Amino acid sequence: MKQYGLIGFPLSHSFSKKYFTTKFADENITDAVYDLYPLEHIKDLQDLLDVNPQLCGLNVTVPHKKNVLKYLDWIEHDARAAGAVNCIRISKESPLLAAFSGEVGVEGHDFRLEGFNTDIYGFEMSLRPLLRNQHTDALILGDGGAAQAVKCVLENLEINFKVVTRSPHPGNLLFKDLKPHHIKSHKLIINTTPLGTAPKIDECPPIPYEAITNEHLLYDLIYNPAETLFLQKGAEQGATSKNGYEMLVLQAEKSWEIWTAKEKYP
Helix, strand or coil, X not given: CEEEEEEECCCCCCHHHHHHHHHHHHCCCCCXXXXXXXXXXXXXXXXXXXXXXXXXXXXXXXXXXXCCHHHCCEECHHHHHHCCCCXXXXXXCCHHHHHHHCCCCCCCCCEEEEEECHHHHHHHHHHHHHCCCCCCEEEEECCCHHHHHHHHHHHHCCCEEEEEECCCCCCCEEHHHCCHHHHHHCCEEEECCCCCCCCCCCCCCCCCHHHCCCCCEEEEXXXXXXXXXXXXXXXXXXXEEECCHXXXXXXXXXXXXXXXXXXXXC
């Protein structure tokens, strides 16, 4: 039985397990299972792989999208540029072959870990159909692992962006300094923070919502609830809105494509 799963901590709510369990049942995939692997410390990844030798692929969520990088043997270009990985393909190889190929990346383990960022694919494919001529400048709310994928997509689409955070960081705007003119000059606003995620549905990023217009596009990476307070406030001002559900579906399918590909990645 081939094993797939999700690592992160905590994993109290998981889109991935329900999605893949349903997918396997609907598509009559009987030789695979998808489980949750709560991993508080990324240094325990090696032990997880040793205890579960049938693992063929892992999704990665907070807080490990960045700190998993040093445990990988190979990282796909966009994932490396983003500095975050949310999908790992695991392939087995003998220690002798690994040593001969020079591909042992982590303490001589006898498997190869390849890192990808399918959030990049999912976000771009979900965002593209919504873009209009006025969406030349964006605000990214938050600067965690998910924000790295958003940055990569915006760079690929040649959309200028500013990152908004609570704590000072070179080049970033602070939430407390955000003014209506920032909103008016950035017609695309993307929430990558967890603010508004169920059960805390009465929370939202602290921005001047009164400056939002019907030319704005608000995208929230959160999918539960389907309409966050962030999106509600935008809709009240006439903005177009989109939640993160489609992005999750697209990134999950891309992960499956990577895990089941026959070729070995470079």
